[in-house]
Amino acid sequence: MKGFCFVSILSLVFVYFTLQILPSEEWFTSEHYKDKKCRHLKPINPNIDLSVLGAERRERFKAVQRAIGHSWQGYTNIVSLDSYWNQGFIPHDDLKPQSIQGHSWLHYGATLHDSIDTLYLANYTKEYEQAVRWSTSYDIQTTSPQATKTFEYSLRILGGLLGAYSISGDPRLFSAAQNAADAILEGPFQASPTIVPRPFNVLAPSVSSFNECTWIWDWKWKATIQRLYQAAYTAGRNQFTKEHRSNSLAGFGSFGLEFSFISALTGDPKYKKKSDDIFYHVQTYEKNGIIPSSWDVLTGLPISHSGSLGSGSDSFYEYLIKIPVLNSCYYDDGMEMYTDSCTDSDKDHSKLYEKMVRETLTPFHVKRQSIGDDINSTKSQQSFPVDYSNHYDHLLCFLPGMLSLGASSKYPSGSKSLVDNEQHRLARQLLEGCAAIYRRSQTNLSPDTGSFRPGKFNVDDPSFYLRPEYVESLFVIYRLTKDRELQDMAWDVFQSLEKYCKISSGGYAVLKDVNDHKKGHHDDMPSYFLAETLKYLLLIFAPDDYVSLDDFVFTTEAYPLRKLQVNEDVLPLCFLQCRPPTPMPWTLLCFGGIIISVYVAMFFVVSNVSRTFLIALVNDKRKTL
Numbered sequence: 001m002k003g004f005c006f007v008s009i010l011s012l013v014f015v016y017f018t019l020q021i022l023p024s025e026e027w028f029t030s031e032h033y034k035d036k037k038c039r040h041l042k043p044i045n046p047n048i049d050l051s052v053l054g055a056e057r058r059e060r061f062k063a064v065q066r067a068i069g070h071s072w073q074g075y076t077n078i079v080s081l082d083s084y085w086n087q088g089f090i091p092h093d094d095l096k097p098q099s100i101q102g103h104s105w106l107h108y109g110a111t112l113h114d115s116i117d118t119l120y121l122a123n124y125t126k127e128y129e130q131a132v133r134w135s136t137s138y139d140i141q142t143t144s145p146q147a148t149k150t151f152e153y154s155l156r157i158l159g160g161l162l163g164a165y166s167i168s169g170d171p172r173l174f175s176a177a178q179n180a181a182d183a184i185l186e187g188p189f190q191a192s193p194t195i196v197p198r199p200f201n202v203l204a205p206s207v208s209s210f211n212e213c214t215w216i217w218d219w220k221w222k223a224t225i226q227r228l229y230q231a232a233y234t235a236g237r238n239q240f241t242k243e244h245r246s247n248s249l250a251g252f253g254s255f256g257l258e259f260s261f262i263s264a265l266t267g268d269p270k271y272k273k274k275s276d277d278i279f280y281h282v283q284t285y286e287k288n289g290i291i292p293s294s295w296d297v298l299t300g301l302p303i304s305h306s307g308s309l310g311s312g313s314d315s316f317y318e319y320l321i322k323i324p325v326l327n328s329c330y331y332d333d334g335m336e337m338y339t340d341s342c343t344d345s346d347k348d349h350s351k352l353y354e355k356m357v358r359e360t361l362t363p364f365h366v367k368r369q370s371i372g373d374d375i376n377s378t379k380s381q382q383s384f385p386v387d388y389s390n391h392y393d394h395l396l397c398f399l400p401g402m403l404s405l406g407a408s409s410k411y412p413s414g415s416k417s418l419v420d421n422e423q424h425r426l427a428r429q430l431l432e433g434c435a436a437i438y439r440r441s442q443t444n445l446s447p448d449t450g451s452f453r454p455g456k457f458n459v460d461d462p463s464f465y466l467r468p469e470y471v472e473s474l475f476v477i478y479r480l481t482k483d484r485e486l487q488d489m490a491w492d493v494f495q496s497l498e499k500y501c502k503i504s505s506g507g508y509a510v511l512k513d514v515n516d517h518k519k520g521h522h523d524d525m526p527s528y529f530l531a532e533t534l535k536y537l538l539l540i541f542a543p544d545d546y547v548s549l550d551d552f553v554f555t556t557e558a559y560p561l562r563k564l565q566v567n568e569d570v571l572p573l574c575f576l577q578c579r580p581p582t583p584m585p586w587t588l589l590c591f592g593g594i595i596i597s598v599y600v601a602m603f604f605v606v607s608n609v610s611r612t613f614l615i616a617l618v619n620d621k622r623k624t625l
Helices: 002-021 055-079 081-087 110-121 125-136 150-168 171-189 217-240 249-253 256-266 270-283 314-326 344-364 394-408 422-440 469-481 485-500 528-541 584-624
Strands: 094-096 101-103 246-248 294-296 366-369 382-385 391-393 449-453 456-461 552-554 560-562
Touching (some): 055 094, 055 101, 055 125, 055 528, 094 110, 110 125, 110 150, 125 150, 150 249, 150 256, 171 256, 171 270, 249 270, 249 294, 249 314, 256 314, 314 344, 314 394, 314 552, 344 366, 344 394, 366 422, 382 394, 382 422, 394 469, 422 469, 422 485, 469 485, 485 528
Antiparallel strands (some): 449 456, 552 560
8 A cells, every 4th residue: 555655646746747847838829820811800899988878877887897896806806816827726616705715516717717708898907817817828628627517617618718709809718718619529528429418527628639739748748638537537437327317408408609609710510510410309309399308318318308498498499599690690571581691500490499489488488467566556467487387487587688689680671670579579578577576575686486376476485696687688678679767677686786795805695585685695606697697787888889789699698709790801810729738736636546546446456366366276275175
C-alpha cells in the first residue's frame, strides 16, 4: 500500500512539472485566425443614448442596471473568481447570498457564463471584460471531472457563450462555444447507443480541435488526459450502473436553436443535422401536436405516451417557432405561403408548432374561470396557463410571449395587424391571467405553483424563485405592440424584487412565501436571475431598437442570437484555430483518477491470479497426501 501511494504521488509530481515546463502560448491573437482575411461580427454598442428615453423610463433603466451590478458584485466578491482563475479552477455555479457562500450543481460556473451578455448589455465594460477573461483564458467549459447535466450545460454554458458572442463579436467567446458544442456531440451524444443523448456525462475537449492546435503541446497533453478520464467514466457508468438511462423531451430536444446558429456561422451542417435528426425522430410519436415527455436512452423509445407543455417539455415547443424565426422563415398570411428562406426543416418545425397550438394548447392548457374579487374588481372570467387541466406553474407564463412571437412570424410583410391575430389575443389574455396571480399575493410576486378549484385559486408552493417567465412575456409583447402599460407591470415586479428579495451584502434571494415575506428567504440566487429576469427587465426599459426582435431571437435562457444574413460576397467571419487551454488542477485530478483506477484494476487482477494459484497449489498438495 505504501508503494502504491508513493508511486501515485511521484506520478502526479512528474506530470505537474512536465506540464509546467511545456511551452504555453496565447491562443487568441489575430495571428491564429483560420482565415487571414476575415471580418468580425458587428458588435452592439452598449453605450446607448439614454437621452432618447423619457425621464421616468430612463430612471427605471438605471435602477435595473444597478440591480445587475449588485447581483454580479455579490457573486464575484463571495465566490472570489480572481483566485479561481489564477489557479485554473472552475468557479461555483450559484451564489448563496445570505450565508455568503458559493454553491455548485452544474460544475461549470453557471452564473459566470449566464452573466456575460447581461453585463455587456448593461454597459458594465470592466466587469464584462473580467467575465470574458475568466471564461476563456482556460478551458473551463469541458474540463470538470464531475458529470454534468447535458440539457442545462447546453442552455447555460453553450448558450451563454453564443449569446455573448452574438452581441459582442469577440471570437474568443465563439471558440469556447464551439468547444462546448463539440464536447456535447463527442460526450453525451456518442455515449448513447440511440439518437437520444445521455442526460449526464463527463465532458472533454473536442477531438476535432487536436489537429488545429498542434502548436500548443501543453494543451494537447492535458486534453488527452481529460479524454482518457472521460472514457474511463463512461465505460464504468455503462458497465456497472444503471444511471442516466432516461431523458426528458426538453432534455434532449432543445439543442435546435443553438446548433442552428453554430451551423449558420460556420457553414458546418453537422450541428443542425444532429438537432434535426432528433426532431424528426420524436415527431413520429406526435399526437395532437404533443410529443411524449419521457424517453429511454438505451432504446430511443418513449417511456410513456403522455406529454405536457410544462417542465420537462417546455423549451422543445418554444424552439419549434424560434428556430424558423432565427432562420428568417415566416409564413405570410397575406400571401398564404412560406417565405423563400424557409428550409423543409423550418417548415416542419413551424407546422408542428401550429398543430400544437391549435389541437392541444388552446383546448387543454387554458383555464377560463373567475377566482373571486380578491384578485381584481370584476367577477368576469380570466384565462390562465395551466398544465393537466387545473395546475398552475409559473414556468407556463412563458406561453404568452411564445404565442405572440408565433403570431408575429405570420406577418413579415405587414399584410395584417398583429392585434387582429387570434393567437396574439390569446397571448394577451394569458398574460393578464399571470398578472392576476402576481397581483393576488401580498408581495405582488407569483407563487411557484398552484391549483384552480371552482371559484378560487389554491397556492401549492408559495415561494418565488426569482423566475423570469412572466417578465419575459412582458418584454416580448411590449416589443411587438409598444403597449406602455406592460412597462408599468414590469416595474411593479422590479419594485417587489427590490423590496422583498434584495440582500444587502450582495445579490437577491428566493422568497419563501409570497403572502408572508416575514418567513424570510431560501439561501439561493439561481444563475438564471442574472441571465433572464434582470436582462428582460433591463431591455423592456431600454430604447426599443436595443437588441431588436427584428434582428435577434432569444434562447430559452434569454441569450440573444443574431439572425444571420447569408451573403457569399462578403469575407468569412474571423474564427480562431484553437480552443482555450486546459487548466492544471483538473488535469492532475483526472490523471490521479486514471492512476488510481489502473492500480485498483491491477490489484484485483493480481489478487485473482494469486488466489487461483494458491487454490491450485493447495489442491495439488492435498492430492499428493
